[in-house]
Amino acid sequence: MDKIKVYNDLKKVCNNTLLDESMKKHTSFKTGGTADILVMPSDIEEVKNVLKYCKKNNIEYYVIGNGTNLLVKDGGIRGVVIKISYNMNKFEVRDDRIIADAGASIIALAQVAYKNGLSGLEFACGIPGSVGGAVRMNAGAFKGEMCNIVEKTTYLNNEGNIVQIDNKAHDFSYRDSIFGHNPYIILQSVFKLQKGNIEEIKEKMEYNTKIRKEKQPLGTYNAGSSFKRLEGYFPGKLIEDSGLKGYKIGDAEVSTVHANFIVNNGNATTKEILELYSYVQKVVFEKFNVMLEPENQILGQD
Numbered sequence: 489m490d491k492i493k494v495y496n497d498l499k500k501v502c503n504n505t506l507l508d509e510s511m512k513k514h515t516s517f518k519t520g521g522t523a524d525i526l527v528m529p530s531d532i533e534e535v536k537n538v539l540k541y542c543k544k545n546n547i548e549y550y551v552i553g554n555g556t557n558l559l560v561k562d563g564g565i566r567g568v569v570i571k572i573s574y575n576m577n578k579f580e581v582r583d584d585r586i587i588a589d590a591g592a593s594i595i596a597l598a599q600v601a602y603k604n605g606l607s608g609l610e611f612a613c614g615i616p617g618s619v620g621g622a623v624r625m626n627a628g629a630f631k632g633e634m635c636n637i638v639e640k641t642t643y644l645n646n647e648g649n650i651v652q653i654d655n656k657a658h659d660f661s662y663r664d665s666i667f668g669h670n671p672y673i674i675l676q677s678v679f680k681l682q683k684g685n686i687e688e689i690k691e692k693m694e695y696n697t698k699i700r701k702e703k704q705p706l707g708t709y710n711a712g713s714s715f716k717r718l719e720g721y722f723p724g725k726l727i728e729d730s731g732l733k734g735y736k737i738g739d740a741e742v743s744t745v746h747a748n749f750i751v752n753n754g755n756a757t758t759k760e761i762l763e764l765y766s767y768v769q770k771v772v773f774e775k776f777n778v779m780l781e782p783e784n785q786i787l788g789q790d
């Protein structure tokens with residue numbers, strides 16, 4: 489791929505097009521190499537045109553949101569990264585529903601729901617993802633999950649057609665949905681909430697925030713839980729009981745606050761983080777005969 493040509497062509501269809509962009513700037517782990525091209529569309533038309541261009545020219549593309557569940561390898565990403573985030577973040581409240589662009593912040597949605605006396609998003613008030621990322625991942629916390637509140641999602645399919653699906657067709661499961669198995673680009677979701685008591689909503693959100701502050705390494709570079717919960721096991725407990733809290737490889741460390749958070753102390757590489765994942769998996773397996781599965785999505789090349 490002639491990246492200068494692709495850059496110049498894509499600039500004509502999407503104003504926010506960047507060349508050789510460091511993925512450190514686009515991931516909460518603050519690691520990863522450069523993407524050949526990164527585009528940040530500001531509306532559906534731009535997303536459609538970028539996809540059309542990539543398809544027509546046989547160029548690989550990858551969709552990301554806020555990069556809060558991502559590990560980008562140190563060799564970076566060949567092709568085009570389509571970042572749907574704060575450039576495409578409109579939402580509106582209509583009665584007991586919120587209609588939100590894929591790039592809208594889940595935290596912002598939880599706040600607007602609360603201010604409008606709408607209950608259902610309290611669980612998500614500390615999840616730093618975008619609507620697209622949260623729907624794709626069926627993000628959840630405090631016994632709440634996206635699958636309980638998503639009514640409809642509109643996406644671009646592989647052929648560039650706009651499709652709308654209802655809740656059932658998302659095929660939601662633990663941290664998964666159809667979007668984990670198909671190259672679809674989420675454009676918008678509708679959340680169906682319930683009218684609730686504004687004080688109770690506030691209390692729940694404050695409680696959830698307090699627990700996060702107490703139990704999670706807030707303020708560090710990480711991508712949330714490193715390993716998926718397993719039937720009957722909490723990864724954090726297995727890792728802690730394996731004596732791995734505080735274990736380091738380079739600047740990557742098993743958090744001393746919560747063992748299921750691997751954190752970048754500043755200058756970690758993705759290689760170090762991935763080595764630490766493997767080491768944790770190995771030690772936990774040897775001790776408990778349980779194979780932990782990473783929750784973070786991995787992109788790019790070594």
Ligand SMILES: Cc1cc2nc3c(=O)[nH]c(=O)nc-3n(C[C@H](O)[C@H](O)[C@H](O)COP(=O)(O)OP(=O)(O)OC[C@H]3O[C@@H](n4cnc5c(N)ncnc54)[C@H](O)[C@@H]3O)c2cc1C
Nearest residue numbers: 553554555556557617618620621622624627628629674712
């Ligand atoms: C401090 C911290 C706390 C966290 N707490 C929680 C928590 O409590 N619960 C929880 O579930 N997660 C949590 N996470 C993880 C993360 O915030 C969620 O998984 C979030 O939903 C990811 O959204 P994102 O926009 O950052 O997606 P990204 O990390 O950018 O991408 C994640 C996946 O979604 C896909 N994707 C993103 N946007 C789109 C789109 N528009 N169309 C199609 N696919 C798309 C990507 O391809 C990728 O596969 C936490 C992360 C951090 C850093």
